[in-house]
Amino acid sequence: MPAPLVGIFVGGRGSRMGGVAKGLLVAPGAAETLVARLERVAREALGDPEVVLVGRAEAYASLGLPFLEDQPPGVGPIGGLGALLGAAAERGSPFALALACDLPFVSAALLRRLSAFEPRASAVAPRQGELWQPLCARYAPTPAREATRALIATGARSLQAVLTALDAVELPLETSDELRDWDEPGDLS
Template identity: 40%
Template sequence: MEKSARAPEHPDVTLALIAGGRGTRLSGVAKGLLVVEGLTVMERQLALAPLFAEVVLVANAPEPYARFGLRTVPDAIAGKGAPGGVHAALGAARTPWVFAVACDMPFVSAEVVRAVLAARREDVDAVCGEVAGRWEPLLAVYRARLAGAWGDALAEDPSLRRLLERARTQVLPESELRAVDPRLRAWVNVNTHEELALHSVSLPPR
């Protein structure tokens, strides 16, 4: 993928696309290749690239995404699911901050990304939103230096929320999120055939 000639809006942040496993509930398709309005989810997310210094794909089976030409890293500690994916992104980053997005989130917007990034402070190590009482760690920004402590903690198989609770995390309330995304579309993820139909998302052509 060719890098834009323009300077990134946030040169201190890497965008990490967390591919995770194959979508077993979606006939094994790579979820970043799901199609919305003629574009794959991956293409829609890569439209955010000008905001960032670099894009990194975290994938243990990267072959379906080869055509995008992204720097790709596997989990550094195998078998830890989404916490392991974020840890791999933190360890691979060449910038002080990492913005992590799951590859099954088709509707992430630049406005939402900017709102999360704007909440960073000197005394904060991570920023995520809260939707329906749940913290949303796969649309969130992290200091890359969390990688060491995060890696040590993975031996306990913690949830992403538990890891965030151990860090200095700023949690944005739902009211603030709705100010930039009234329907909270950015936090939609697609994992089932029912969700495909609900959000007008299609399987990739065979």
């Protein structure tokens, strides 16, 4: 059986971090970059998934991970999700996990729960308040790819709309820190 496909989204410009590629930052108290940590945690949680970078990955070439360019380009994160889901469907992956590169507290336990929760759902994601967390989510490749393509064709760019279209199932969080992200230098102090 093909392995799950894990996409670490690295496409942002990092403008709030002074133009630094966020995934190459080392979180306070850590010994590895955010991307290296997410790759390690995904492998710990899922065994031997295929791990790819999604988006503008030039700054990450030294990591040696394959990357997917947005499909279509120029539409924001929904283009990255389209690329990830297309690749997962083509490979026959049982599911795709989409992970933002700036999540220093995502654990193997969270990814195991995410991968196993409601296995027949087209999408599973946690919520914070009223908002889905689409870049810490599991997607069924074929239905999610079709929904994403349909939304892009209408001009939609919202990842929230993708999860709504898929009738996503909410994954309860065990702690509020699990999805704490690192958008600005002061966020982790």
